[in-house]
Amino acid sequence: MNIKEASQQTGVTATTIRYYEKEGLIPAIDRNDVGVRAIDDRIIRRINFVKTMRAAGMSIEALKEYIRLFDAQEDNTAQQFKLLNEQIAIMAEKRDDLQTAIDHLRWKVDHYEDHMAVTEEELRAVEKNRADQ
Known part of the structure; x- marks a missing residue:
C-alpha cells in the first residue's frame, strides 16, 4: 500500500509516517519502481506500535x-523492561499532577460561593483601590 493508504489505516498522518521513517x-520503507513507498504489514505494525507508545x-x-x-x-x-518501567513512572507522575489540578479545580467549584466569590470580590476591591489612587 502507499503512504496515503497506510495513513488511513493507521490514523497517522503521512507527514508523521515520513518523520517516523x-x-x-x-x-526504511521500500519503494516501488517509480519511487512511491510500498508499505507492508510489517511497517503498519511498527507504525501502530510507535503511535501507541507515543x-x-x-x-x-x-x-x-x-x-x-x-x-x-x-x-x-x-533494558527494555527498564525503559518501560521508567515510562510508567513518568506517566504516573503526570497522572498525579493532573489529579492534583483536577482536585483543586473541583474544590474551587464546590466552594465557589464561600471561597471563590469572596476572593474575587476582594481582588476587585484591591484593583478598584489601585485604580482610584
Whole structure:
C-alpha cells in the first residue's frame, strides 16, 4: 500500500509516517519502481506500535532506544523492561499532577460561593483601590 493508504489505516498522518521513517522509529520503507513507498504489514505494525507508545507519553529519544534494543540481535529484555518501567513512572507522575489540578479545580467549584466569590470580590476591591489612587 502507499503512504496515503497506510495513513488511513493507521490514523497517522503521512507527514508523521515520513518523520517516523526519518528518525528510525520504523524501518526504511521500500519503494516501488517509480519511487512511491510500498508499505507492508510489517511497517503498519511498527507504525501502530510507535503511535501507541507515543500516546503513552514515551519520548522520541526513549522510543528510539527501545526500538534499537528490540531490533538488536541479542536479548535486551532487561533494558527494555527498564525503559518501560521508567515510562510508567513518568506517566504516573503526570497522572498525579493532573489529579492534583483536577482536585483543586473541583474544590474551587464546590466552594465557589464561600471561597471563590469572596476572593474575587476582594481582588476587585484591591484593583478598584489601585485604580482610584
